[in-house]
Amino acid sequence: MANMDENRIVASHLSYAYPEAERSAVKDVSMRVKKGEFLAILGHNGSGKSTLAKLFNALYVPSEGTVWVCGLDTKEDEHVFEIRQHAGMVFQNPDNQIVATVVEEDVAFGLENNGVEPALIRVRIDEALRAVNMSDHALKAPHLLSGGQKQRVAIAGVLAMKPDVIILDESTAMLDPSGRQEVMNTVHRLNDEEGISVVIITHYMGEAATADYVVVMDEGRIAMSGTPREVFTRVDEVRRLGLDVPPMTDLAHMLRADGVSVRADVLTVDEMVEEVCRLSSKI
């Protein structure tokens, strides 16, 4: 593989069909996740985005094409556990991915599976819980935590294994707005401070807007890709794929339709404020 130092995940002409399914859920997808990148995969239900995520850590093995995770081919059985350690995954339902009855025991789960020494497990879980701001809850029972807190425990469980990539498969979909914010802040901080690559599968445009790079899936294929600014300014195209654009981009689009000359590539509230101020200062 070329340039493995820079690329965490490389997918080449990837296809996947579920057993006994007629159509492939993922068709001929080629993409990569760079070191330290924050990548968002968008798409409406059934677009193949979740399947893609599961191909990234060897939960599924491609029908055609190849996925390399940190240089390891996911088709080779002997690398499976190493791959899953490199590419940690956080799932959608916070209740259905916590195994143990105490927070710190759950964080230790992956390390225990990999046969890490008990003393080192202790160090790693303390670090991981600190990184997601859950140290105070280390000895609590998971069912007493809020949704956002549970997801942060799940992230800690992945983090304790020292991953290079964290994949969040719609991990904010079942959370309330504040829980969603907690989780997004946490992964952004891990991305900024620890340089861990992040792949988020989401249908919240606001979350995708904060990514470095966006891939839009449709019918198992990559329909659009680029920086959020590049993708979301093509408002009509995004809409045709059954997706929304971030609220502020939508607003800018409407304003422009009414003849107000704001920039078309506004993504965040701050940018919109700036634009409006720029316009009002002209008047």
Next chain:
Amino acid sequence: MLNDITLGQYFPGNSPVHRMDPRMKLILTIAYIVGVFMVSNLPGYAIALAFLYLVARVSGIRFAYLVRGIKPLRFILIFTFVLNLFFVEGETVLVSLGFFTLTLEALRNACFFAARLVFLVMGTSVLTLTTSPIQLTDGLERLMKPLQRFRFPAHELAMMMTIALRFIPTLLEETDKIKKAQMARGADFESGNLIARAKAMIPLLVPLFVSAFRRANDLAMAMEARCYRGGDHRTRLRELRYTKLDLYGLLATAAFIAIIIVEGKLLG
């Protein structure tokens, strides 16, 4: 609804009994039960009671709390008591009413049988009250480990117990939610006879099972994603170690059993 069952609940604490190794506690509990079953006269039960009281004191559990734990078992107790009363043969007749005769032996037997049950429940309660579910499953897993050589699935059993414990609150919460949702649609869980009420549970149980299977599926995927591959080469965060406390516990229980045996020999 599970609030009044003492058995299986954990009372967090830091007493010597709490700090004992769960493996030792499991072994000693079994030893205690065996000891109680060897008892065959009244003074013996008094000794068993005294020993239990002592252990409860050391572990900081109120004895009254242990006694209250028997309450949910009252029907089983009465049932076995009456059964023993009627079906044990004896010579010394106390009361005779038609075909039914009550003998002294039967009364004695029924009392002792009930007492054994009570001690069994109270003894195991001390174990579960002073040992967290995690420690308990840990202890069980490690005690059963030698059996793995004979293909006994020790790790799998312990993992199943852990997951079951983990999901009890989640499923209880879900049951409550489904119940309310069905009640909002006019379901009636309270009225009618036993059969009608059992039938009314169907709209509750079906969605619950469906959701439990979905959860199981999700959990399996999540466990796989976290490198789960069974019990081989697995390490544990908490290592179990025998300490002096375990030795004291062992000695105390050994003394108890010795006294029971001697007492049994002396008093027949």
